[in-house]
Amino acid sequence: MKVNRLLFFLLPFLYLTACTDNCKETRKYRRYSPVTFTANQLRQGVQIEPAQPLVNPGKIYTKDQYLFINELKQGIHIIDNRNPSAPTPVAFLRIPGNGDIAVRDNILYADSYMDLVAFDISNPASVQAINRVQDVFPNGSFEGGWWSYDAANKMVYDQKVSYVSETIDTNCDEGVNPTGGWIGWAFTSMAQNSATSDKSGGSTTNGVAGSMARFALYDNYLYTVNQSTMQLFDIKNPSEPKIGNKIQMGWGIETIFPYKDKLFIGSTTGMFIYDNVNPEKPVQLSVFQHARVCDPVVVNDNIAYVTLRSGNQCGGFTNQLDVVDITNLANPKLLKSYPMRNPHGLGVAYPNLFICEGAYGLKSFDIRDVMNINQLQHIEGLDSFDVIPLEKSLLMIGKDGFYQFDTSNPRQLRQLSRIPVTPPTYY
Amino acid sequence: MKRLLIGCLMALVCQNTHAQSFSQQLRYVNYTELGGLFGRVASGTSTAQLVENRVSFTAQTFNGVQLTNRLAVGGLVSVDWYKAALLTPLGAGLRFDLARDSQRNVRLLAIADAGYGFAWLHKASSGYDVKGGWMINPGIALRVGKPSASAFVLSLSYKRQTADVQKPLTGNDIQRDEHRIYNRICFRIGVAF
Structure with missing residues (x-):
């Protein structure tokens, strides 16, 4: 009798548990919608403003204890970093369509969709635009959304990016198909069957960029890469950048990393190595090819470190760190790959x-x-x-x-x- | 979390050793069982929901001591082969005889196990990363056999196991993670001695 009473208490929880697997996938992704600007509208939008909070930060750049944080397509946050424990925002430099930064001496170079703009940052709180090279970048991308410039009509066609987060119920099964194996085979089969269905000349000083940068400084040149070309700017006189050579590189160019007298270019198909002995005209030495993915690159001594990541415009399904021996620059060799999550x-x-x-x-x-x-x-x-x-x-x-x-x-x-x-x- | 679990297991083992060294009355007990985890899963949106049945293989061995005539405690190791996760719960549990008369040949036991399911044995497809989670497993069992000898065991219990999976990113994805809660009826057959 006592046993029966205990059973009576035990049984209900078996019913209450509702033996249904509960698997929820949380997915965050980008959504794009078209937006159009006139060139005039963009060019008149450049101005210095009071410091603003970070909203959608992009790349970072540092020089002389000042930080430059890109606000994607909006401009640059200028931050005094003399005390790294308490960085102080100084001002916000509004530059429509800005994604990249480079600083030589007191001149800051920034892209503004199709233009390159030079600023005097001698007084970081009161930055002045001093020069503009117009119509040099025909297209580009921000966060996987593409923009292009129609020079004839002076229009920029861009894609506005918004972020979506959603949660969906899944069947708990994605990723593995454990039909091979010992005893489990019978059970998994049952389950399936039961389913209902730098050389910076002279005394000039450059800043430091991150590995995702598309701008690089070397000697008397500013190197910029867009999707398919490397555009050089002569900055012998830093305050007067002049358009230089343009080098075709193939599609999918993403990043540029200068190391000694070489340029390492990250692209969706591989790492390009350029000899920059003649800074006016870099020459391609070799290509280290890999699966189609995004791949920033950094270099130390004779080793290049390349991260490959999938997703977005990168395509592919590879997420790893490739360690490449570049002792022979004409023939880079993969030493080893290490799996990563989304580098x-x-x-x-x-x-x-x-x-x-x-x-x-x-x-x-x-x-x-x-x-x-x-x-x-x-x-x-x-x-x-x-x-x-x-x-x-x-x-x-x-x-x-x-x-x-x-x-x-x-x-x-x-x-x-x-x-x-x-x-x-x-x- | 894992350290806590290992600490608990160590404490249990030490306790057992301690108890045995000071009292020869404590008897070693083992329950080794095989069986299935039965459940369902509903996926998709509310307007296009798909319900599927699920059966997974499970095996468990419980090793402990008979503390009193009615209560046994010990540590356990399991293998739960869910379709997309091979988990290895380690934990602790108890077996409590619901009948006061411990000399009967058929005895009804209350079982309660808890632990952490590790994904050590799981081999994931590229881009997937499976991590384990907590497990609880309460239920009842029938022990059929003389009290002083080996016996057959039939158990019916509820098993709740959590796991987390990172999935490969495609298209415009920034993040794609899945939290799994396996809610299953667990039916096992085995031996006890």
Whole structure:
């Protein structure tokens, strides 16, 4: 009798549990909608404004203890970083269609859709536009959305990006098809059957860019890459950039990384190595080809580190770090690949390598043995897009803010400061 | 979390060792069972929902000590082969005899197991990353056999296991993660001694 009474209490919970698997997939993705601007409208939009909060940050750049954080397609946040623990916003430089930055001496170069604009930043709080090279960039992309310039009609056709987050119920099965195997075979079969269905001449000084940069400075030239070409600008007189050579490179060019007298170009199909002995006319030495994915590249000594990521305009399904031996620049060789989650920008400060994993955080590695690269730390819970390793610190930008870390101990990066994104747009 | 679990297991093992060294009355018990995890899954939007049946293989071994005539406690190791996740729960559990008369040949037991399911044995497709999660497994069991000898065991229980999966990014994706809760009726057959 006692047993029966206990059973009476036990049985209901079996009914209440509702033996239905509950699997929810959370997906965040970009959505694009068309938008059009006139060239005049864009050119008149350049101005200096009071400091503003980060909303949708893009690339980062640093020079002389000042930070330049790109606000995608909107302009540049200028931040005084003399105290890395408490960076102070100075001003916001509004530049419609801006995505990239380069600074030589006191001149800042920025793209504004189809134009290159030069600014005098001697006084960061009162930046002045001093020159503009018009109609030099025919097209480009921001966050996977494409824009193009119609020179005849002086119109820019762009795509506005919005972010969507959705949660859907799944059948818990995606990713594995465990039909091969021992005892499990019978059960999985049952389940299936039962289914209902730098050389910077003289005393000039350059800033430092991240690995996702499309602008690079070397000697008397500013190198800019768009989807298919490398456009050079002669900046012998920094305040008067002049259009230089244009080099066709093939489709899918993404990033440029200058190292010594070489240029390393990241593209969706491979890494291009250019000899820049004659800075006026870089010459292609070789191509390291890989599957069609996005791939920023950084270089240290004779090793190039290339991250491949899928998604968006990158295509492909590869997410990994490729370590490439470039001892023979004419014949780069893959040494080893390491699986990654969704690698974006990366930065090397030997013996450490830092890789941004997009929405999946930031990783630091020990690269003393390139055949056995060890992960030292994985900081999750933040979004990381690109990094700039400095002597003892790391600058990192992501969709949820700008971070500075003390890298004295690469196993345990210590956050020095953070400038959050306000308001959060989608995270 | 994992450290906590390992700590609990160590404590349990130590406790058992301690108990055995001080009292020879504590008897070692083992329950080893095989069976299936039965359930359903509903996917899709509310207007186009697809319901499918699910059966997965499960195996478990429970090793512990008979603390009293009615109560046994111990640690357990399982293997749960869900269709898209091979998980290995480690945990602790108890077996409580619901009948006061412990000399009967057929005894009804209350079972309660809990632990953390690890994905150590899982081999994921490229781009997928499966992580385990917490597991609870309460239920009842029939122990058929003389109390002093080996016996057959039939158990019916509810098993809740969580897991998290990172999925490959395609198209315009920025993030794609899945949180899984496996809610299953667990039916197992095995031996106890």
